[in-house]
Amino acid sequence: MRETPERTEGIRRRDPDVLDAVVREHLPGLLRAARAAGLPPDGAEDAVQSAFLVFFRRAEEFDGRARCGTWLYGILLRTVAESRRKTARDEPTDDIDAVVEARFGPDGTWVRPPRDPAWDVGRSEIRRLLGECLETVPDRQRLAFTLREVEGLTTAELCKVLDVSPNNLGVLLFRSRNRLRECLESKGIEGSADAQMS
Amino acid sequence: MLRCHDVTRLVASDGLAALGPGVRFRVWLHARMCRHCRRYGRQIRAIGEMARRLAYEDEAGVTFAPLAARIRAALTDIRPSTTEETP
Numbered sequence: 001m002r003e004t005p006e007r008t009e010g011i012r013r014r015d016p017d018v019l020d021a022v023v024r025e026h027l028p029g030l031l032r033a034a035r036a037a038g039l040p041p042d043g044a045e046d047a048v049q050s051a052f053l054v055f056f057r058r059a060e061e062f063d064g065r066a067r068c069g070t071w072l073y074g075i076l077l078r079t080v081a082e083s084r085r086k087t088a089r090d091e092p093t094d095d096i097d098a099v100v101e102a103r104f105g106p107d108g109t110w111v112r113p114p115r116d117p118a119w120d121v122g123r124s125e126i127r128r129l130l131g132e133c134l135e136t137v138p139d140r141q142r143l144a145f146t147l148r149e150v151e152g153l154t155t156a157e158l159c160k161v162l163d164v165s166p167n168n169l170g171v172l173l174f175r176s177r178n179r180l181r182e183c184l185e186s187k188g189i190e191g192s193a194d195a196q197m198s
Numbered sequence: 199m200l201r202c203h204d205v206t207r208l209v210a211s212d213g214l215a216a217l218g219p220g221v222r223f224r225v226w227l228h229a230r231m232c233r234h235c236r237r238y239g240r241q242i243r244a245i246g247e248m249a250r251r252l253a254y255e256d257e258a259g260v261t262f263a264p265l266a267a268r269i270r271a272a273l274t275d276i277r278p279s280t281t282e283e284t285p
Contacts, residue, residue, distance in 0.1 A: 014276065023269055027262050032253055045265050052269050057276055100206075108201025113234035119244040127252045130245065134252075148212070149246040150253045155212065170211030177210045180245050181238075 008064030014056060023052060026069050029151045030076055036146035037080045038139035051076040066160070073147065073161040094138075096179045114181070116189055126189055133183035141176035148173060200228045205235045210242055 003011070010018030030051060034044035054075050055068070062068065103112040119126055134142060144162060147153045153161070158169055205228050208214050214222055229235050 019273060020270065023266055027266055027269070028257060031262070031265075045268075049265070049269050049272060053272055053276070056273055104201075104203045108203035110202050110234045114237045114241055116241070117237070119241060119248070121244050121247045121251065124255075127248045127255070130248045131252055131256075134249070146249070146253075149249045155215070166216065170213055174207060174211040177242050177245060181241055184241075184245070 003062075003064040003067055005064065007068075008062060011059050011062050011064075011068060014059050019056060022068055022072075026072050029069070030072055032150060033073060033143065033147060034076060034080065036139075036143045037077065038142075039080060047076055047079050050079055054079075066157070070153075070157045070160055073151075073153070073157075077143070077161055094175050096175050096182070099182055100178050115185055119184065119189060126184070129184060129187050129189065130180065133180050133187075136183060137176050137179050141172050141179065144169060144172035145176035145180075200224050202228075202232060202235050205229065205232075206238050209235075209239050 007018060011022065027048065030048045031044055034047045035041070039047055051072055055062075055072055062071065103110060105111045121127070137145065140162075144158065147158055147161070155166055155169065158164075159166055162169065162172075164172070205225055208217070208225060214225060217225075229239060
């Protein structure tokens with residue numbers, strides 16, 4: 001997705017109104033991404049501020065071929081990766097893979113199918129449990145999941161900001177979602193309280 | 199013939215979008231016949247929906263104004279563009 005020519009020009013000229021609009025529009029999402037990447041609240045705010053400054057200092061380079069959000073997420077995540085280089089890449093194997101594989105027999109059919117009947121997304125209790133489960137997901141998987149599900153980035157945008165291939169992105173999403181699913185199932189949520197809506 | 203193992207991998211990795219309509223139809227057909235894969239797909243979708251709600255709930259009482267003001271203050275020395283200033 002591209003930026004409009006007017007907005008691209010406004011960013012390149014560092015028009016104060018356009019810059020304010022960019023900050024307003026992207027601040028919440030960037031903060032969520034920084035927190036999903038594992039930064040503490042203060043560190044997340046500093047990283048987001050730094051990302052905006054880097055982006056606006058290099059505003060003349062912005063060509064509008066990608067949304068400015070893609071640039072901002074990319075800058076933010078490079079900053080985070082540089083500060084924690086040792087965790088910048090996902091492990092080639094992950095124990096969640098074995099957990100998922102153990103649910104299937106040699107013929108590829110379920111031997112341990114999903115247990116809970118349905119999760120009522122309207123129940124605040126289940127969402128609170130999901131929040132707890134999210135804390136157990138490795139940073140890079142949580143980041144991919146958050147950018148996809150909460151921020152709505154496309155596959156192309158995600159591959160660019162995370163610097164991964166589409167296949168690697170699929171692995172990150174597969175592992176994060178299955179880790180969350182297994183975690184919620186392990187908490188024994190049943191459908192008995194489905195009527196308790198928040 | 200698609201197996202449950204293949205279907206769950208495609209669903210959870212967002213792999214369906216990259217496939218042709220024929221394979222997507224086979225996945226849909228498999229899910230129609232397999233209640234376990236149907237349940238798995240619903241749970242994966244529910245996790246995404248809950249994460250979206252959770253993110254916005256957590257921010258319900260949060261104001262971004264102080265940080266936005268801090269960023270605007272830090273930007274004052276780099277705007278407006280030098281192209282409009284004296285060379």
